[in-house]
Amino acid sequence: MKKYFFLFFVFIPGFTVASDCSLFLENKICEFSPSNLVDSVENSANAADCQAECSRNVNCGSFTWISFSELPPACYLFRDCDKTSECEGECEYSVSGPASLGSPVYPGDCCNQITYDYGCQQNFFNTIAGLPGISDAGVCQYLCQNKKEFPDCEFFLYDTNSLRCFLLSSCHEADFYNNCVSGPDHPSLYLCSGGPQPSTSSSPPPSSTTSSSSTTASSSPTTTTSNSSSNTTTSVDTTTITSTSSTQKPINDTTTSAVSTSTPSSNTAVLIGGSSGVTEVYPCNPNIADQEAILRTGLGAAVLHGDIYYCGGFSEEAETFGYLKSCFKSSKDGWTEIGEMNLARSFFSLNTVGDKLIAAGGVGERGYMDDMISFDGSWSSYGRLSPARNKHCAVAISETEIVFLGGVNDGELDNVEMFSEIQGWTTLPQMTSTRYSHACVVYNGEIIVSGGHSLRADLNIVEALNLSSLEWRSLPSLNKTRSSHTMEVVNGELMVFGGVGGQDSLEILEAEEWILEALEGKHVYHASVTIPYE
Structure with missing residues (x-):
């Protein structure tokens, strides 16, 4: 069985900017202070546009893009991001990172961390939840981004045949799977395919037309206007994805906050x-x-x-x-x-x-x-x-x-x-x-x-x-x-x-x-x- 080892986000063939992409922080906000804040831009569509704004401003070294629960999304430009705070209160989802000069362009340079037909090895210890009836990989990743619901989710694994979404806390090894999409919680698949970044507390994003039988390394989800009610399911499916490198099938690979095989430190x-x-x-x-x-x-x-x-x-x-x-x-x-x-x-x-x-x-x-x-x-x-x-x-x-x-x-x-x-x-x-x-x-x-x-x-x-x-x-x-x-x-x-x-x-x-x-x-x-x- 072939295995690959992951560093930072993922380290497998093609992931040449994995360590640089780890500079982008999800649900973290750069320090707001008069000396650090350079400018702000209202109605910023996504983190990619926000990084572009930062790159055009000679005083900007870092950016934070925030999706609010009530207000339009906004982009904030900072001199640096040495200190951060949590995305809380009206902040529903945020991405902070460096200007693109000398750093990866977000999300494009980081989109090759999304893999097809091989991905994170799912096991008893790293699986937070297994969710059935999820319409596409983008929705699966979107659920991982919802830190209010799944605070420990860092990676996702989506089976395009069974429509099962697995939310993972870590990704130390990779395996080959039949028809899967896998990767970190960001950059968003929707951004990588040119679509909008959804809010993590609104209804799930539109489902994708990605084929369950013909997903390849060059494929990416394309959005449609359909929206399945199954996207909002919170029930847990414990059937695992069958790896092509192993016939072993664990009976349980879902470990949630409510049912944990580990105990508190005290x-x-x-x-x-x-x-x-x-x-x-x-x-x-x-x-x-x-x-x-x-x-x-x-x-x-x-x-x-x-x-x-x-x-x-x-x-x-x-x-x-x-x-x-x-x-x-x-x-x-x-x-x-x-x-x-x-x-x-x-x-x-x-x-x-x-x-x-x-x-x-x-x-x-x-x-x-x-x-x-x-x-x-x-x-x-x-x-x-x-x-x-x-x-x-x-x-x-x-x-x-x-x-x-x-x-x-x-x-x-x-x-x-x-x-x-x-x-x-x-x-x-x-x-x-x-x-x-x-x-x-x-x-x-x-x-x-x-x-x-x-x-x-x-x-x-x-x-x-x-x-x-x-x-x-x-x-x-x-x-x-x-x-x-x-x-x-x-x-x-x-x-x-x-x-x-x-x-x-x-x-x-x-x-x-x-x-x-x-x-x-x-x-x-x-x-x-x-x-x-x-």
């Missing part, structure tokens, strides 16, 4: 409920309000929009004995009760998927459960598991996908299945053994599964499913057998907490060894989440 785990009812925070306490004991086992917990939610479980207290369907949300004063689930349940999964919570399976008064319900302010039906199960684990791998692993009903399960809001159910490679009451988390592009119970014995086995190769591999075993425990990624490290066999301890994976540490309380049949802290 975060802490919160252990909730369980047999002891104790809420414990590790490694530090981010000023969580004092809580009453949450005496419920097999509850679920997740974080949505920065708030901790917990639901369900089983209570042995006299006044609430039995399966529970109540849910609570964290607040500065404690917990606030929200809407109940449709059915009481325990030992189910509760995950954040996109902008909603998904509760699935469990056991209740009717036995093993197979329903999935979603919460985005109120509960509603989401789908069905097959088969029904409880004591399973689940992880969200994108804004529209969730993977369910193992569990138990009339027998122990080893199956692994992914549910996609777009494509439905997909069967993935099964675990190496049946297990239930285990824990799982997404970490470095893999689903990590630890402990659990199988064939009448608790386990210390840890294994990982690679989301790109779809192959399982073994990881170092835990020091203790654990079941009904939890697992989180805390400050970039894998940690397991409590459980049968290790209620008052946690383990941290360092290099190839699990390090055992003590917890203050005892935790089993509990739930856990992670939250950031300053």
Whole structure:
């Protein structure tokens, strides 16, 4: 497989001005000061015209072109651009850069950074979103330019056959693809083809007549007056572009702000409920309000929009004995009760998927459960598991996908299945053994599964499913057998907490060894989440 390596924007054959083109700064504004501002031009059509104005002015060394939300676009001429500020407020999109004298002419000299039939290699780590039904490559790039919606987007990859747009945070390698257009977020394809530069907050630009079957290195999108409603879609498609140099097809290559396989640089785990009812925070306490004991086992917990939610479980207290369907949300004063689930349940999964919570399976008064319900302010039906199960684990791998692993009903399960809001159910490679009451988390592009119970014995086995190769591999075993425990990624490290066999301890994976540490309380049949802290 041929690979090319990228520097600055892209470094592949034909990209002779890549480093110079990096002088053009998107959504940055040169310093406004009486000594630095030379002149301004209203109703400037685009950044190319603005650079031309700068080149004609002997006092101008740098320019900033701004598209405003309410006012006409404008061009500002400066002596230099040594200091910059962000494009904020009324500024919707901006480009700053040098005069063309001795520098690339924008965008023309930089348009050869746009490639056809080979482009950025898309993978689990650099993909911000995969958007289906995008009418052309220009619209795909336009979405990448919208930093209010996709602040980390630096590159795009567009499949002209499937009309899928992938927004990427980095581009370190290139690959050959069938019918693709790829490149950095600017210069705009519309400028490169002679069309107008669209505003990043208005409706998407007109669709292109670029052929999906005959795109070549010399082709460029030509604008028409058609405008498809699909341009504004924000749903996520996780089907990847098939590279002609590899038959491997990852199941998930979409990593969004709402679903990230990485964690904040500083975060802490919160252990909730369980047999002891104790809420414990590790490694530090981010000023969580004092809580009453949450005496419920097999509850679920997740974080949505920065708030901790917990639901369900089983209570042995006299006044609430039995399966529970109540849910609570964290607040500065404690917990606030929200809407109940449709059915009481325990030992189910509760995950954040996109902008909603998904509760699935469990056991209740009717036995093993197979329903999935979603919460985005109120509960509603989401789908069905097959088969029904409880004591399973689940992880969200994108804004529209969730993977369910193992569990138990009339027998122990080893199956692994992914549910996609777009494509439905997909069967993935099964675990190496049946297990239930285990824990799982997404970490470095893999689903990590630890402990659990199988064939009448608790386990210390840890294994990982690679989301790109779809192959399982073994990881170092835990020091203790654990079941009904939890697992989180805390400050970039894998940690397991409590459980049968290790209620008052946690383990941290360092290099190839699990390090055992003590917890203050005892935790089993509990739930856990992670939250950031300053």
